[in-house]
Amino acid sequence: MNTDIAATLPGATKTHRDESFPVASRLIAPAHRAVVLAFYRYVRAADDIADAPGLAPEEKLRRLHAFEAALDAADPAVPLARALAEADRRHGCGAAQARLMLDAFRQDAVKPRYAGFAELIDYCTRSADPAGRFLLALHREDEAAQGPADALCTALQILNHLQDLVKDRERIGRVYVPEPWMALAGGEEAFFAPGNGPARRRVLDAVLDRVDTLLDTAEALPRSLRSRRLAAESVATIATGRLLARRLRREDPVTGRVDLAKADFARAFARAAPALAHLGFTSDAAVCRRIVAGSGSSFRLGMASLKGERRRAIHAVYAFCRLIDDVADAAAPAPERRAAIEDWRREIDRLAGAPLTPVGRELQAATRAFGLDPAEFHLLLDGMAADAAERVRIADAAGLDLYCRQVAGAVGALSIRIFGATQAHAFALSLGRTLQLVNILRDVDEDAAIERVYVPLDRLLEAGIPDGPATCMVQDPRFAAVCRALADEAEAGFAEADRLLAGLDRRALKPAILMMEGYRIVLGHMMRRGFERRGPRPRPNRRDRLRLVTLALRGQP
Incomplete structure (x- = not known):
């Protein structure tokens, strides 16, 4: 094993207080905070190795391998690795999730561009989702919470990529917006040209549409958790994600860094207070209402004339229509749009079992209450698939x-x-x-x-x-x-x-x-x-x- 790894670790670029989203905040139980920080510090150091601008890819891979070996051996010469190994021994989690993230960081060392959104999502499943799964395992939460936790972590990772577009490209030659998406703005050089704002804006908004859908799925996380403190932390984290996504729609991350202000964090944590009493969680119906309210649809007056379960059901149908229409119209490559339409087709097929999204679960409730025919949803998707072609x-x-x-x-x-x-x-x-x-x-x-x-x-x-x-x-x-x-x-x-x-x-x-x-x-x-x-x-x-x-x-x- 390389015993010089401790000496070759780059200086930490961030602490947990510098991240865009809550990490080991005071909402986490004191008994767990030290473990969370041990996990964070280890993966942060590994990420810094992969992002070190002066290191060749081969040297990054060598150091990441040595850093993983130090974790496996609980090497006392590498305090960050030893701390996480000891935490894993006591709590039964941390090391496995860190190894998955190391796999993503090794990819970072050698992969500067992405060929499609599926590649980016695959990267996020290893670079971000394990952090959420670690927290769930530490708090002994049920596996049912993993789906919304994964959606949240992936959404936050993509938001970080958008924040750091220019920095990542200039410092380490890496761009996470897939190349075919940038091609819709004229290619990579045109995408990053400061004066090409309108074309870039359409692409960024298409990416943020995907982020919003992930955050909608994540809304089920707080109410899926037994730990009130972890539920409160997740509420605050979702809120910060929403706030940053909205800022990224209003501001251009290529012409200036887009960050949350202290007031934004204060608003996000204020929303977490009811969660400490297991109150105030966002329901699936509320997610659909938010989609309807944000649409500006001429149908809103008609929907408002309904009451009770009928209004809730029509909101679900309209939210579904809005989301798939946005997919078909997005500034994304046609194959990517068709793939997203097929994802929704699979969600409609899950109406007979266990839908994964809030809109899917609301459609399931509406289908059962009013005898809706799933074939009609598939007809809608057929129409959206036609719209998703490059030329109609x-x-x-x-x-x-x-x-x-x-x-x-x-x-x-x-x-x-x-x-x-x-x-x-x-x-x-x-x-x-x-x-x-x-x-x-x-x-x-x-x-x-x-x-x-x-x-x-x-x-x-x-x-x-x-x-x-x-x-x-x-x-x-x-x-x-x-x-x-x-x-x-x-x-x-x-x-x-x-x-x-x-x-x-x-x-x-x-x-x-x-x-x-x-x-x-x-x-x-x-x-x-x-x-x-x-x-x-x-x-x-x-x-x-x-x-x-x-x-x-x-x-x-």
Whole structure:
């Protein structure tokens, strides 16, 4: 064994007080803090070896091997290794988790770039997740807490990577944002160019979308823990993660370091106080409500007209729609988006057993309460998988009907069961198609900017517009006439929905009626403005909103 390892350890770059997230805070029981610090100091020293800018990869690997050998031997010549080995002997945890992290640090020594998000997640399972598992083992917590703990640790690791983007690249030549993601901003050099903020922002936000989903999964951790102190620590840690993620959305980590302020930490730890009494934990329903509240959806008024379990169920459905739509629209490589859609497909399959995410568990509750058909969720995912392609075109009327059935009809079919109006299936499918036509007309330019054209190609060819770059297609002077014809079709769709509604329970269908009237207003604004000059998205004005609120307040629309 190399007995000179103690002399070759670099000086500590941080203490536990310098980290971005709580480490061995006063919330941890005094009996455990020394053990936690022994673990932290050992892995921090190993991480510093892997990150030492003046060492060649071969020398980093040699020192990491010697540092691990010192742990295995509880070498008294290496106090950090000896302290962790003794802690492991007393408590039965620490060494195994540290070895997993050493494996990640050896990867750091030789791997400067990542080929995809799955590679990055695999790295996090070894560089971050073992720290959470160590804390769970130290507190003798159940294995059920490992899933949300892993999600939290992975989220925090990615947030650290985003904080340190410039420092890691300049000091140690390492970048953790996967190369295909940076390619969407023009490649690595363009991604790091200070003046390329808008393109970089889209990529960073796509990464932060993944982080937010991980933090949502982590919200189950505090209520999964028996230890009140560890639960409080996890509440504070999740809160700091949320605060940092929000700061990273507002500020650019390439043009300046993004850090939390002391006031942010104070707010995070204030949220931990109720957890000491096992109170105030975030429920799965609250996670869905937060997603809905942050969406700015025009459907919120309709959802607000529901009560109790019906509102909770529609929130779950909408949160699912919001998350998968964000995946499909994200500035991530198409294969990565499709892979994320398939992850959600597996979560829907778990509705029959044990979902892993808060939205999945809420969908399971809604499915059991209202007899929702999981096939409708899969139809939605089929539509999102189509949207996740690098280039979206629809061939003909049959293709348009299928797409509308997937992304809008499925939502209608799920919603009417929650509303208690199962006899309204035909109305739901008809209205869903009509609302999607309005969406297509409203979002023509936004969609074209990401190479999506939902107006069928056969209609465009009839007008003399060949397939080509999307922005050229929608700017063709003849495109407006095709839009007017589609708008006429949407107008006829509203008339058909009115006809179908005549024989149905309008009180039960109030949320759908509110949605229908809001979209009818938007279509009217577009038709009056004309499709030759599209401009900003048309939105209900103050009079329109007053009309909708009045409609919502009526006992029966």
